[in-house]
Amino acid sequence: MAQIGVGVNEVFLAQMRAKMMSMALKELDDAHAHDAVQEALLAAFVHQDKFLHQSLLSTWLFAILKNKIRDIQREHARQNQHYIDADDSIVETMFDQDGEWHIAPKTWQDPENYASSFDFWRAFDFCMQNLPAEQAQAFLLKEYIELDTDEICVQMDISTSYFYVLMHRARLRLQACLGAQGAL
């Protein structure tokens, strides 16, 4: 980085970094803002030959940062899109067009064996974390907090029939995931 222009030193970089962070934080959360600044600085370093000497170094860095922020936001939008699609496709993944099992469920042992198994709960928590957020929330409220269905629907602001859809998908996903993890 020290090769970029004259007068670039660590003090200047630290100042730039702070300014870039405050700009990135207006658009992104902490971790992603940090990533964006890091990537912008790295990109500046890698592409230093493209630096036009007539423009100020700081202007150039902020232009790169803006692009990085936009990239990250676009990626977020894309992932959220993917999230919703994945949410809707579990039934299509598990069943074929005729409504027959596409991926056969695995046999469960005695639940008492699982309850005391550290490995089972580690796999289970991993599978829970991989559930789409709504499904995880519905499942947690129902099976762990043991709230009434009506209460859950009020809390989550969903209809009863959608609650059953969420629970059905959650159970399909959890069983498939636990099977794939070799936890059963």
Place this chain on the structure above:
Amino acid sequence: MDKKPYQALLKCRRASELSSMSQDIRISTWATICLHTHLIVCGNCRRFHKGNIAMKRAIALRPQDKNKAILTEK
């Protein structure tokens, strides 16, 4: 519950919905008959249904300290 969609012969997809639902509410007598008739003849759905029951039971038996971890993480 409407009888027509079941016609006593369920597709596995519908049977899995009823299996899941039966964990959350008392499903109608007709739906119960349809589900269990299907379970007699379908090994895959039987495994899924037993899995749902076992999962509920395992969670109820889960040691409390391990419970806490998942609740704080979410």
